[in-house]
Amino acid sequence: MTSPTPGPVDRPLDPALWPTSTAVGPDGAVSLGGVDLRALAAEHGTPAYVLDEVDFRRRARVFREEFGRAFAAIGTEVDVYYAGKAFLSTAVARWAAEEGLRIDTATGGELAVALRAGVPGEHIGLHGNNKSDAEIRRALDAGVGRLVLDSLPEVDRVAAAAAAAGVRAPVMVRVTTGVHAGGHEYISTAHEDQKFGLSVAGGQALEALEAVLARPELDLVGIHSHIGSQILDPSGFTVATRRILELRALLAERTGHLVREVDLGGGYGIAYLPGEVPLDPAEVADGMAAAVAAVCAELGTPVPRVSIEPGRAVVGPTTVTLYTVGTVKPVVVDGDGDGDQQGPDGPAEDDRTFTRTYVSVDGGMSDNLRPALYGARYSAALVNRAGGADAVRARVVGKHCESGDVVVHDVQLPADVRAGDLLAVPATGAYGRSMASNYNLVPRPPVLAVRDGEVRVLVRRETEDDLLALDMG
């Protein structure tokens, strides 16, 4: 049996992945926001999402300032809507609002949290490909700044709801530009085979825009495009920008109505693994502004007001999930799956047998669904002590009854990792708690904000009583 030489332990902590306040003490223990994670775990238990408030505010500000700067340079203004689907609580909505952001919601639940936070209705947008009548009514009652229409029937439904409420509903029309982005890839297609938006190439987008203009109960605020998520190659934004500005010009030519705003969506990618390079908001802002200016000049149309909807890039890197290690199990892996038979050319010809150390933690796919759902990769580090210098090739797994319940697929951890240690997985702020479940009746972890040495509970830990309270016998 051969054992691949383990690489170095995955420390020091890559600043692209960890919250800005991350610090390693002389004893190797890690603190966030001035809070020693050992003390936090002792007081609040694990698993827990630990969110760096100052980092969240900073990232929100960076989007507002960099996009504001880039679009001011082309003579227009930009509104940044924080996409609450990534993670929303009343405190987070308030922080976003205090940093000058608005809030993008996708359901009645997200809308309720934004309103409870005191965000003014006109600073909230509501999305959804299947909004209920109650959601539409609630959005109108709250005076939201925009409802983003996602289908032709919704034009009539929102118009009827606005008439009933005695208001004029501000609406955008979400269009699909044929650009589908995510990760490094994007493809241009004439026809989008997915549930969101109305096709530009297929003509439904124009049809919906004209239908909106024909309804006096609707105020057409703008055209919306969201091309995907976790985008690391910004070229898709440029293509989408051109297509929606062309659609805007075409609508103006046919109806005389020049739409005043375009929303270029969210999707800004972050780093999950050491060495990954996140999208730089300043660079994307400059690229988008240049594209808007160039296409508008070419089309002879004035530059519109612009909005964007970042979620992941604002909250993702601000948070780590803190776990306690339980069972540690070395497993001999027959890498080539041949039952460890010798090849024809002698021993070890294709022998990749090695030992993988399965490190079980007290959470898993119920607090981070992304590895199981998307094959997403994360990293992890020991945070209660430095650990020995020797490394093992580890896989961090959860406590659920699924072999796909993997938290971190492949990471070098200190060989002396043991039960009772604390492990932290960085970059879990987006789509972690917001997609968490009660699978295996596991209560969902709390979200704890750290700042200036203080811990504040944003979302409390669920209890077994919470779960039992739902069970009506």
Ligand SMILES: Cc1ncc(COP(=O)(O)O)c(C=O)c1O
């Ligand atoms: C319409 C819309 N806006 C904004 C977002 C936020 O995306 P991200 O978190 O990737 O920035 C999404 C999700 O992808 C979305 O569907």
Ligand SMILES: N[C@@H](CCCC[NH3+])C(=O)O
């Ligand atoms: N939930 C996804 C992204 C979906 C974005 C919402 N439109 C993720 O974790 O990456």
